[in-house]
Amino acid sequence: MENLALVLLYVAIPSLLFSAVQQILSWRKKTLGSDEPKFPGPKQYPIVGRIHDLPRFSMWLKFKEWADEHGPIYETHAMDQTFIIVSDEKIAEELLVKRGHIYSGRPQIRSLIKHKDGPAYSALMDRHDIWKYQRKWAHAAMAEAYKHHFYGHVEKEMKRYLGLLLLDPARFLDYTREYCGRVMSRLAWDDATQGKKNGDSADQTLHCMSVSGPITNTVTPLWSIPSFMNPWYKYEIKRESEQRAWWHNNYKLAKHRMQRGELPNDTWAYRYFEQIHREGKTDYEQSHEEEDFASCMIGFVNLVGVVTISGPLKFFLMAMALHPEWQKKAQDEIDRVCGDLMPTMEDFPNLPTVRACLKETVRWRSGVPLGVPHQAERDDEYRGVKIKKNTIILACEWSLNRVPEKYPDGENFRPERWLDPSWPTYQEPLTRYPNFREGHGMHSFGWGRRTCLGQNIVDDEMFVFGAGTLWGFNSGPKICPLSGKPVPIDTQATNSHVILEPNDFQLTFKPRSEERAKHILEGYQSVIGQLRL
Template identity: 30%
Template sequence: MSFMLNTFLLTFLALLIHRLSKVGRRPAGYPPGPPTLPLIGNLHLMPKEKGHLQFQKWAEEYGPVYSLILGTQVMIVLSSDQAVKDLLDKRSGIYSSRPDMYLGNIVSGGLRMLLMEYGETWRMIRKVVHNNLNIKAARTYVPYQDLENKAMLAGFLEEPDCFVDHIRRYTNSLTTQMVFGFRTTSIDDPKLKQLFYGFEQFCAVTGTTTAALLDVFPFLRVLPDFAVPLRKYAKELHSKERELYVGHFLNAKTALKNGTAKPCFCVDLVRAQDEEKFSDDLAGYVSGSLLEAGSDTTAATLVGFVQAMVLFPEVAKAAQEELDLVCADKLPTMDDEPKLPYIRGAVKESMRWMPTDILGVPHAVIRDDEYMGYKIPKGAGVMWNVWAIHMDPKRHPDPRRFDPARYKDDRQTAAEAASNGDATKRDQFVFGAGRRLCQGMHIAERSLFLAISRLLWAFDFDKALDKDGNEIVPDADDLTEGLFVLPKPFPARIVPRSAEKAERVIAEWKKMEVLLDEDLQWKVLPEGLIWKDYKHATEA
C-alpha cells in the first residue's frame, strides 16, 4: 500500500513539474513574440505605463500578428487593419467573447456589458440596445444634441478655463436624456462627477499589475482581501457604481410605471425586463453602460480635439475659413455637414490622433483557429492594437501630426468605414470591431461634428500663458493610464472669435431656454423621437 501511494505521489509530482515546465513557454506554431521566461512568460516585460508605445514597438519587431505569453494565458495582438478585418470582423462568430478580467468584473458585479462574455445574456442586451441606437433612431436625437451643444457653447463663453467640465456635461446630459429622460444641467452635478470619477477608477484598476497577475495566475484569487487590497477597493467601487446606475434605473422605472417619466431608452429596457425577468441590477448596468459609453469616450475625444487645436493653430485657421465660407454668421447644423469636408475630416482625425481605447478592449476566441499559418488557441485574448494601426506611417504619413486633410476624399460614415470590405479604407478603429462594434457610433459622430464645427465657428484656441508670460505647450503624449485614456489636464486660452459671434452664442442659448422649465428640463419633448409610452408586455 505504501509502495503504491509513493508511486502515485511521484507520478503526480512528475506530471506537475512537467506541466509547470510548460507554463510561460511559447508553444511551437504560435505567432512570434518577445522571448519568454519559465512560469511568467512575458509578464516581466509588460510596461507599467505608456503600454501602447511598447505594444507598437513589438508590432514593428514581430509583425502585424504577434503573441504574448502571460503566465497561464495567451494574448494575440493584432496590429494591422487587415488582421482586424480578417479575424474580428470576418470571423466574428468565434472572436466576439471576452477574456476573464477578474478585477474589472468585481468592479462591475459581473454585469458590465463591455466585459461580458459572448452568450445569451449579451445577445439579449445587444438587441435591446440596437433598437434604440440604430441609425434611424440616431437621427431623431439631433434636437437633444443641438440643445446640449448650445449649452456647452454658452459655458465656454462664461467659463472657458472649465472647458473639460463643459464638454463632459455636454456628453453626459445628452446621454442622461436618451437613457433616463432627464438633462444634466450643471457642471457641478455630483452624479456627473461621480460617473467620470468612477469610470476613471475602473479604467485605472483594470490597468494595474495586480489586475494582470490575478488574470494570468487565477490561483492567487484565493488570497484574502488584506493580501490583495486592490480587490477590496474594487468591491468598494462596485458598491458606489451600483448605487449610481441602479438608482438611475429604478428612478426611471418607477416614473415610467406611474406615467410621470419622459420617454427614454428605459422604456424598452423595462419592457424587456418584464419579458425576460432579469434583475434590476442587470438593468441598471445596461443603462449605466450606455451612460458611460455616451459620456466618457466622446468627451475624451473632444478634450483631445481641443488640445490638437492648441498645438496645430494652422488646422483651426483652415477649418474656420471653410466654416466662414459655408456658414457665414449662422451656427453650423447637421444640414451643413456635406458641405464641410475639412470639418468632417477633423472629426475623423480627432478619433485617429487621440484614440480613447488606445489598445482596444480584448476579444477572446472560443475555439482553436489558424491565421497566417499560426495557431490561435481557444481561450486566447485577442487585442486590436488601435494605437499601432492609427500611428502606422504607411497608413497615415507623419502620424503624430493632426491633419484633417487625410480624409478629404472620404465621405463614409464611421459605420460605413467599419463595414468596408477594403480594410485600408477604414477611417479609425475606436468604435471596435465585429459584433462588438459600438452601436452608438451614429450618435457619437453627430455629437462630435456639432461640437467641433461650432467650437471652431465661435472660438479661437491658443496656448495658455504662465505667470511669467511664457506659453504653456501641452504634451500630446502625456495621457492618462488604463483601459480608456485621454490627455492629462492642460490649460488652454479659449476666446470668442468676435463680439458678434459671442452675441450669437448667447442669443442661440436664449432661444433654447424658452423650451425649458424652471428646472431647465424640457417642457415638451421634440417631435419624432422613437420612444413610445411604457406599457407592460402583457398590454402591448
C-alpha cells in the same frame, strides 16, 4: 503603509508560489513541444513571460515598438496569459470578423467582479443570452434615436456648453466631460443633471478595468488574498454596489414618472417601459432581478456614451489649439456655410474640413490605443500556428493607425489625408465622407460581433461639438504670465485607461467677436428654460 504592504505580500505568497509552479510546468511543457510553429515575438522568460518590462502606462507604445521589430502579428506572455498582438487590418479582419464565432469572447478583468456573467457591463460579458438580449435592445434603441438625430438634445446641450465656456473657459475639461454625460443621461432617463456623476462613474469604472488601474489586473495572484484583508476587492465591492444602486435609483425614478405619464417618449427608459407594457405588465412592476437587469442595461449604454466620446473631444480641442492653420481653415468653412448661426447636424454635408479634423483627431490620438481585447473561445489554427482557447487577441489601434501604406506620416496631425484625393484614405463624396459611421478608419470602433454600437451618436455629438467650438471661439495654448511663452502640452500624457482621456492641459478660449459672444449668450438663454441644470 510599509507594514500593510509587507503583510499583503506575505499573505499573497501561497498564491504566487502556486502560480509560479503552474508557470514552470507550463514552460517545461512548451519547451518539450518547442518544435511546433509559433508566431514571432519578444524574448520570453520563465514564469513572468515578458511582464517585467511591459509598462502599465502607454503600453501601446511598447506594442508598436515590438510590431516594428517582429511584424504585424506576434506573440507575447504575461504570467500565465498568452497575447497575440495584431497590427494589420487584414489579419484583424480574418481573425476578429471572419472568425468572429471563435474570437468574440472577453477576457477576465481581475479587478472587475463577475463582469463576464452580467448584467452590469454588456460590452465586457461573454457571449451568452444576457449579452445577446442587451446588445440587441441597445442596438435598436440607438438606431431609433439616430433617426431623429437624438431629438435635438446634442444641439441644446452644446448651446449650454458654449455659454459655460464663455463664462468660465478655464474649466473647459470639466465642461467637456459633463457635456457628454448630460447628453447620455438625458437620453437615458430625461435627467441631464446626472451628467457630472455619469462622467465620474465612468472614469472610476475605466480605472478598475485598465492595466493602469489596480495592480491586481497585472499581478493577478494578488486577487487571491482573502477578501477580509484584500483592499482591491473591498474597493471594487463598494464601487460596483454604489454604481448599481445609482443606476437602479434612476430607473425607479423614471418608472414613477412613467406611471404618472410624465416621462418623455424620447428616452430609453420610456422605450423599455413601453415594451414591458406590451408584454402585459400595465403597471410596469417587475421583480428586483428584472429591474436590476434593465437598470444595468440602460445604465451601461449611458456610461459607454461618456467614456467613448469625452476623450476624443478633449484631444480635438488640443489638436485645434496646436494646429492653428487647421483651426483657421475649419472656421473659414463654418463662416461660409453658417454665418452667425451655430452649426447643427443640418450643416454636416457642407463642413468636410470640420469632419476631417475630427476624424484625424481620433486617428492621431486614439481613444482606445490598445484596442479592446478579444478572447479565443476555443482552440484554433492560423497560418499554421495553433492558437489555444483563452488566448487574448489585441488589434493594437495605435499601430493600425500608423501603417505607412494607409496612413503616411502617421505620427503627425494631417487632416488633409481625408480631403485630398492623393492620400490613401480619401473617399468621395465629401458631403458624406469622412465620418464615424462608415468608410476608412472604422476599426476604432472594434471588430466583428463586438463592434461598438455607438458610431451614430459619436458622429453626431463630435460633429456638433467640433463645429460649435470652432464657430464660437479661437483657442490656443495657455501663455505663461512670467515667461510670455506657451505652456507646453504633452500630447501623449494620458490616464492610460483602456478608453482614455488626456491628462489635464491648459488652453485659452476667446470668443471670435463681440457679435459671436452675443449669439453664444442668446443660445444659452434660449435653452436654459428647457434643460434641467
